Amino acid sequence: MTAKNILNNVSRRNIIKFGAAAIGTSVVTAGIGSKFLSTQPAVANNDLTPDEALERLMEGNQRFISGKSNRPHQTLKDLQSVSASQKPFAAILSCADSRVPSEILFDRGFGDLFICRVAGNVATPEEIGSLEFGTLVLGAKVLLVMGHKNCGAVDATIKGAQVPGQIASLLDAIKPALAKLDPKKAAQLEAGIKANVVYQVAKLQESPVISKLVNDGQLKIVGAYFDFDSGKISWVS
Template identity: 40%
Template sequence: MKQERQDFRERFIDRRGFLKQSASSAASLLVAASTFFWRSKQAQAAELSPTTAQPLKPEAALQKLMAGNQRFRQHHPQYPDQSAARLQAVSQAQHPFATILSCADSRVPVELIFDQGVGDIFDVRIAGNIATPEVIGSIEYAIVLLDTPVLMVLGHERCGAVTAAVNSEVLPGAIGSLVKAILPAIEPHKAATAALIDTAVLANVRYQIAQLKRSPLLAERLQAGTLKIVGGCYDLDAGSVTLLT
């Protein structure tokens, strides 16, 4: 009887060990499968976005941006162009399909909110998304020398720089230069309350677009139909970008 109990105990321990090992193996297989799926997805994205592809037309480039934002806000990102192969492909030359002038706000990372990768967006960031001479020069470089077919000026709700301009805040150091560049845009909205700050945000986007269109280099591309300039506003809560009309 004692021997039978001993045999039963040993069989029970062996079975429990087997079950633990099986569970561990299953978990390992699940992790391995997930890793394989992610890497396959990355490789596929790299193959679908070769740097030697035919340049996009302006409208197609804009559609690609907005499709990426839709994936982002629906929480279904594809994480394109982030593989090792992509890094090598763009290491010697860049061919971004879009240029975006956006606010330097940490909550508005354009590659993430448009679900794009390395070498896809020529990203010009400055507080208040203002078109200073240096910014215009950077954008001209992207449009003229890199042939990006779409330029978006992207503002966002509750922008601190625009709010400071509306409230005529006195800011230390060179921070005030940002407000100075926004003031002409929001002059009609100087009496705005906090609830109407976003109206000034949209006015600022339109004003900066007008400044950019004064560039002879950009105007030439617009006239030729090889460039499209659009304004957008990013919703911090929803993660969505709305195009300005």
């Protein structure tokens, strides 16, 4: 059964409950979210545990680093095989930077990864809602928040850049992460990027939907840092 079919089968009453729990997760009570989740289990499943899903990601990154990428699930036939439904094993919140293509870095293909890309890899309400869908409904077992070397959004926030349009909203979403940053440290930018990853992980953990999955052992949230020079993904905590 596809996610569309399942969502269509959810009663109007439960949709209203979910709307109350999911819209603006930072201001809604955990009790409302838990009440919904107690009657709406994850609708997609796969045979991986969260640890196995994370291991699969890191094995792919190692293949990429060593120049031995398998490039799985990347043909037209592979795309056609998942055209009716999807069951990604991992969800990723990463930067919109053109140098951070998750499918290449983790040596994956169509249907493997549910990815949200936004400058500064910030957990906005829209990103959180998307990742709630990717984990609760589609069944991703690991949720990775990935910052990267020389992130322009974090750098601009550190420098207090004056920016036009809606760009400022991205910097505002990063500012709280940098509150304890030591301006005297030479490696301030890298420290800020990693601090932002930790902060955005914490924002995701405030979601009653995501936290319930974590508490039930169905999901693991991990912070990561991508180094352009080595191609390596390392952990951030």
